[in-house]
């Protein structure tokens with residue numbers, strides 16, 4: 729258990745996030761306040777809870793507007809880094825992407841979502857560090873992204889972290905990253921959970937392009953061609969494929985052919 733936040737607090741956050749009525753929300757916030765750590769590092773969080781509680785108690789009816797934060801997706805996929813405070817999320821983000829988040833040995837250093845872009849084997853994946861206060865307006869990002877990387881230091885924290893994730897009704901592919909992570913392994917794991925394939929297109933007589941065409945698993949040559957240019961499907965004659973999915977290099981295939989990850993594709997037009 730980290731010393732900074734209790735499991736009861738995480739559970740209370742989950743209950744607050746799932747609350748629908750004003751009464752349920754008030755009960756959730758009161759529970760959060762009573763389980764929130766009292767040390768100085770949590771002062772801002774306690775103040776936030778108190779102010780929310782005061783606002784809700786003042787309301788006499790009507791619907792409170794629910795603020796949400798969304799981050800426009802950039803690149804081929806968006807993945808949220810979620811974990812307890814001081815689990816090393818910012819450190820991971822800084823190693824995998826161009827982002828320069830604040831890294832410090834004090835809890836709740838990251839107070840706002842931090843975005844980074846990870847380029848890997850011709851694929852661009854957007855990573856977002858979610859602050860460990862698990863504020864519902866930030867957890868909304870995790871609810872809408874393509875996958876979750878759960879970062880942890882102590883594996884005893886995992887059941888509660890998973891419970892918190894399901895408390896927020898997050899149903900996305902998820903991987904778990906322990907503190908001994910190796911950047912290359914993490915990149916592979918992130919890619920592996922997304923259920924996508926990388927296709928490298930080439931023109932006859934030329935080398936494949938570096939930027940991968942990223943498609944869902946099970947995509948056909950027709951879907952790949954359509955992604956390159958809509959006219960490619962109209963004038964499609966045949967394609968050649970190099971890679972794991974074919975028996976011999978440069979095999980001639982039709983539009984219905986199902987591609988595999990890392991295939992090289994050459995489209996011939998009529």
Ligand SMILES: Nc1nc2c(ncn2[C@@H]2O[C@H](COP(=O)(O)OP(=O)(O)OP(=O)(O)O)[C@@H](O)[C@H]2O)c(=O)[nH]1
Pocket residue numbers: 811812813814815816817818819820830831832833834835836837838839859860907908
């Ligand atoms: N020894 C060791 N220290 C680490 C490791 N990863 C991170 N740290 C240190 O742990 C502290 C917190 O790291 P961060 O990456 O800021 O953790 P975080 O999860 O982003 O924390 P918050 O944003 O505060 O919630 C920093 O002092 C890091 O230098 C690690 O793998 N080993």
Ligand SMILES: [Mg+2]
Pocket residue numbers: 817818819829830831837838857
């Ligand atoms: Mg951080």
